[in-house]
Amino acid sequence: MDFVYNANPSRVIFGAGSRAKVAEELDRLGIERAIVISTPDQSGLAAEIAKAIGGRAGIMYPGAVQHTPVEVTESALMAVSSVRADGCLAIGGGSTTGLSKAIAYRTDLPQLVIPTTFAGSEMTPILGQTEAGRKTTVSDPKILPETVIYDPELTVTMPSFISGPSGMNAIAHSVEALYAKDRNPVISMMAEASIRALGGALPTLMDDPSNLHAHSEALYGAWLAGVCLGAVGMAIHHKICHTLGGTFNLNHADIHALMIPYTSAYNRDAAPEAMASIARALGTVDGPTGIYQLTQRAASKRSLAEMGLTEADLDTAADIALQNPYYNPRPVTREGVRHMLQAAFEGRAP
């Protein structure tokens, strides 16, 4: 057995109520005047946490938006300078974490992240940002948050149309980790455990959105998924979601949730060990079928047509997806991708 395992160093505090440790963790990082980042929708939660840390909250910045536009980062950097902030405290989903990472990438300020969705971004040294309508991705050790507090009491406020797709976004990280070119036994173990935890928790969350035990399980799965995403390379699923999301400005989690049955089915015959691992985790005979069944419960959008795409858009997407070659277990051909997109357009079982 030959492999390389690269661990991304970060400190993780996990547990219901663990947000009570924010002040202690800021002290540990030597942060005295944080920029407190959130989306506008989550400014109330950010204000509550800021109140609990007193003077360590240097300035509030409730302006995070999806896909990390560079203009927003520049405005946040002015807020950083205005109080000479010495660290970032991000409270929210992947969009909020993205802004914190964008600041850290440019300033090397330390980051404490409190995730409130299952996106997994907090565990990766990857930043996607948008400039002039174009989204690009960069990876750098400065981007990786130093400390992450996972408090499942903070994910219970997600309505199921956000929590379901967000959980499927995490599952997609783990699925692709299982057939990554640079996979290794530790990450594969985490990926299977992540799919098991999320696959068990998501149906419960759809029926009972405030079930704290299920949130804890899902957040645990999301943590593992984030570790997987940060440690190994992704393939056709992440590439096609990046293309579809960026080109047609689609919601990030919704497009991941919709596409993962089809992308995993694309690789079904080329990655049998990964498929067996997914099937074991979900308790099904076939991995992609198990994922499809899960999306029927957890995804908010069930077809590319429902997301507003046309068949002509599928041709555009297939062309773009073929532009930059990348590793995938099954060769990426235009015909194969177009066929896969057609099935997703119609929302039929893969």
Ligand SMILES: NC(=O)C1=CN([C@@H]2O[C@H](COP(=O)(O)OP(=O)(O)OC[C@H]3O[C@@H](n4cnc5c(N)ncnc54)[C@H](O)[C@@H]3O)[C@@H](O)[C@H]2O)C=CC1
């Ligand atoms: N670089 C990386 O490793 C990764 C980056 N991302 C990035 O993250 C972004 C998407 O992040 P998501 O978490 O999917 O969505 P998001 O952060 O945009 O949140 C979606 C909506 O849900 C709200 N929300 C978040 N948590 C909530 C809660 N607990 N209760 C009620 N409302 C809540 C937010 O205010 C927002 O309106 C994209 O820009 C994506 O590219 C996502 C995964 C990995």
Ligand SMILES: O=C(O)/C=C\C(=O)CC(=O)O
């Ligand atoms: O697609 C994902 O879920 C993983 C990575 C990114 O979203 C990169 C980014 O756009 O921040």
